[in-house]
Amino acid sequence: MQLYNTLSAEERAAMIDNAGKRRLTLSFYAYAQLQDPTQFRNELFLAWNALEVLGRIYVAHEGINAQLSLPADHFYAFKKTIEKYDFMKGIRLNIAVEQDDLSFLKLTIKVRDKIVADGLNDDKLDVTNIGIHLKAAAFNTLLDDPNTIVVDMRNHYESEIGHFVGAITPDVDTFRESLPIIEEQLANHKEDKNLLMYCTGGIRCEKASAFFKHKGFKNVYQLEGGIIEYTRQIKEEGLDSKFIGKNFVFDQRLGERITEDIVSNCHQCGKPCDEHTNCANDGCHLLFIQCDDCKELLENCCTYECQETTHLPLDEQVKLRQGIKNGNKIFKKGKAEALVFKKASGIKLFSSEKPQKREEIKPKLTKTYIGKAQHYYTKSSIGEFLIEDKEINIGDTLLIKGKTTGEEIFVLESMFILKKEEQVAKKGDRVSFKLPFRIRLSDVLYKLEK
Structure with a gap:
């Protein structure tokens, strides 16, 4: 009985590309009282491995915390596997804002002491006594209330690239660090202020709201479904987004674009950047x-x-x-x-002074967006792209860029449109050409010029 991965990430990526199926990335959590987390873990692995589910899942006596991807056509079969458990019937599944077929490349289900590492050892804490859940519209309204303090329950590297306007963003590496810091900073406002919290998908706020209520905070609120669900609701309802920038995610994508605002900077040169x-x-x-x-x-x-x-x-x-x-x-x-x-660690940071032994500097090139990958034909090693802007010609220097592919630069020697060899590909064309490397559906095509 197989209860672990047998394929490498590279092998799995190749299988996903060859299958040609669109995948959904989603997340969910549920608090419960599990008597045997290991048995529960094994049951999930057997059911989900058969459905080609990939992801990072934690289970504990207190419940489950899951981030995963699966073929879109297996979605309803997947729902049946979780709704066989009473505590997950009707559970909200947070569908990712941006989809990437390669967001996860392994199925990892681990048994942990807790589904969120909170560092709490208070037996008197009632995790079911939580704050009031708010949907996007109500969250926006309370956010504008001058009597409200809004707190980002994520870590500094998450809030750095995106956050709600006016939010307190704790300078912490872990969730467990933030709880005592926030309690101390807001100790004088336990009764006279609205404590409004948010996180990525809601699970950290679920535990945090119970903690703060346990500590005597009277008016505790949390964003239902986190930033992921908030984004879906504001799009459906035509609301203004009070969240600016990107939502950090813990998979191959590393972030979902929510608004076009760039709120962070390159850690090396200081230019506006959130990649x-x-x-x-x-x-x-x-x-x-x-x-x-x-x-x-x-x-x-x-x-x-x-x-x-x-x-x-x-x-x-x-x-x-x-x-x-x-x-x-x-x-x-x-x-x-x-x-x-x-x-x-005593290692020099990036500076304008480059070491003498590396004097060569690559020529500066202008990068122009052309289009996105549509398919990769493994047997013939041919990649297909949709030209969404500008045009490309034989002899152009092209760049293919992606999270898994990295950056590949090459000179275009031949290309085909509708199986006919052409010299020029224009906006709207689906162009294919031979490549000495594998591409993914999330890859982007650029033209490079001096």
Whole structure:
């Protein structure tokens, strides 16, 4: 009986591409009293693995917290697998704002002490005594009330790229850190202010509202379904979004665009930017905000030291990172100025002074958006794109960019439209050409010019 993954992320990505099925990314949570979390975990794995569900799920005696993706045509079969449990009947499923077929590449279901690491050991805390749930319209109204204090229950690296206007955004790495800090800061307003909270999907507010009510706060409110559900409701009802920027998500996408506002800056040069990058050095993998110019200059690395490391032979890189565990620093993405973890570690931050041993600088290129990937034909190694803007010609230098694909630059030597070889592809054309690498449906096509 298989109760674990047998495929690598790369193999799974290839299977998803070959299947050609649209996938849904969604999340949900439910508090309950589970007598045997391990048995529950195993039942879910067997049912969901058969439905090609992928994701990161935590179960505990107190319930379930799930972020996952599945083929769209398996959605109703999936709902049946969860609604067989009484505590999940009629549960709200938060559908992602932006869809990406490769948002998750493994099915991981773990048994934990808690479904949210809150650091609380108070046996008297009643997790069912929660705040008042508000839908988007009511949330907006209360947000505008001068008697309201709105608090972001997420971590600093989430709120940095997007938040509600006027929100308090705690400078913390973890949810457990924020609870005592907020309690102390708002200790004088337990009765005279409205405490309004929000998070990504609602689960952290569920625990936080119970905590603050337990601590004596009288007027406690929370955003129902979190930012994900809020975004759906404002679109359906034509409401103004009080949330600005991007909503950080813990999957391959790393963020969902809610508004066009850019509220954060590149951690290296300071330009307006809200795109996260995983440092390309396998011995680091720090996740931080990096603009396209810095990404190009430092080749997806957080420092010149890491960039130099990526140019070493693979066996030397492996030796350098032996015995070093970097898991706890991945999400220390730069409180305040830039790359705080790196600063504390004594490693120089990015500066205008480039090391003498790397004098070569890539020529500056202008990047023009062209279109999006539509399909990849594995057997013939052909990628298909929809031209949404401008045009491309034989001899153009093109860039294909994606979360999994990375950045691939090549010169277009031949292309086909409706199986006919052409010299020019214009807006509205579906163009295909041979590629020496695999592309994904989330990949974007650009033209590069000096």
